[in-house]
Amino acid sequence: xxxxxxxxxxxxxxxxxxxxxxxxxxxxxxxxxxxxxxxxxxxxxxxxxxxxxxxxxxxxxxxxxxxxxxxxxxxxxxxxxxxxxxxxxxxxxxxxxxxxxxxxxxxxx
Amino acid sequence: xxxxxxxxxxxxxxxxxxxxxxxxxxxxxxxxxxxxxxxxxxxxxxxxxxxxxxxxxxxxxxxxxxxxxxxxxxxxxxxxxxxxxxxxxxxxxxxxxxxxxxxxxxxxxxxxxxxxxxxxxxxxxxx
Numbered sequence: 001x002x003x004x005x006x007x008x009x010x011x012x013x014x015x016x017x018x019x020x021x022x023x024x025x026x027x028x029x030x031x032x033x034x035x036x037x038x039x040x041x042x043x044x045x046x047x048x049x050x051x052x053x054x055x056x057x058x059x060x061x062x063x064x065x066x067x068x069x070x071x072x073x074x075x076x077x078x079x080x081x082x083x084x085x086x087x088x089x090x091x092x093x094x095x096x097x098x099x100x101x102x103x104x105x106x107x108x109x
Numbered sequence: 110x111x112x113x114x115x116x117x118x119x120x121x122x123x124x125x126x127x128x129x130x131x132x133x134x135x136x137x138x139x140x141x142x143x144x145x146x147x148x149x150x151x152x153x154x155x156x157x158x159x160x161x162x163x164x165x166x167x168x169x170x171x172x173x174x175x176x177x178x179x180x181x182x183x184x185x186x187x188x189x190x191x192x193x194x195x196x197x198x199x200x201x202x203x204x205x206x207x208x209x210x211x212x213x214x215x216x217x218x219x220x221x222x223x224x225x226x227x228x229x230x231x232x233x234x235x236x
Contacts, residue, residue, distance in 0.1 A: 002137035003223065009133050010222055017126060055197065056126035058219030066219070 014060035015106060021053055021065065021099050028072075028092050036085060046088065047076035053095070062102050068095040115161035115233050117141045121151040121177065122166035122195065130222045131164070138226035148172030152180055155187050162233060164216070167196035167207070175210050182211055191236055193229070195220070 028049060034042035050073035057066030072091035081087060103109045118140050120131045128144045135142045143158045145151040149172050151163070163181070167174035174194050181187045191213040196203070199217035207215050214232040216225075 006137055
């Protein structure tokens with residue numbers, strides 16, 4: 001029964017991923033604050049965190065979370081955009097909504 | 110001669126979640142899976158692990174997948190181990206470039222964990 005066992009383990013890991021992502025959203029909010037305060041290095045960290053959430057999310061079947069994280073990653077790469085901070089803020093809010101929706105669908109909230 | 114199935118597989122990726130998924134998916138199919146979190150660590154581990162097949166993430170900090178493959182190919186002992194890239198950059202022109210670099214195949218990320226073992230075995234059969 002390797003398939004069933006893999007499914008069960010993936011579900012456990014997916015739950016762990018969602019809980020961690022909810023924690024990372026707090027971190028993303030903090031990083032955005034640092035960036036607003038002029039700390040440019042925060043942008044790279046936002047991009048890396050978004051890339052990680054994007055990459056794992058799709059593997060666990062959280063497609064909407066993953067897509068939102070990808071949009072945040074792309075926004076963070078577009079460093080010359082005049083409305084960079086607003087776009088990041090909107091992407092983080094969208095990601096937060098998707099993560100909470102996914103957590104609710106799993107009965108975690 | 111190549112064994113009928115790869116017995117020992119080395120997976121290299123800086124993302125812990127994905128390492129764990131690959132480990133589970135392949136180990137449940139009876140493969141011996143070793144994990145490394147960087148290209149450097151993989152190069153160090155090769156003499157000890159002696160894998161039949163290496164799966165390499167492309168985007169890793171410092172030594173990336175293509176860089177790791179290049180170093181493997183420069184070492185006579187490991188030059189002939191088949192390498193498969195695992196990457197989110199799986200557009201046709203990128204796949205072509207990876208194959209030119211010497212990759213046996215490319216697995217696109219995100220992959221379906223439920224299908225991974227079958228995918229790896231089918232790549233192996235086609236070598």
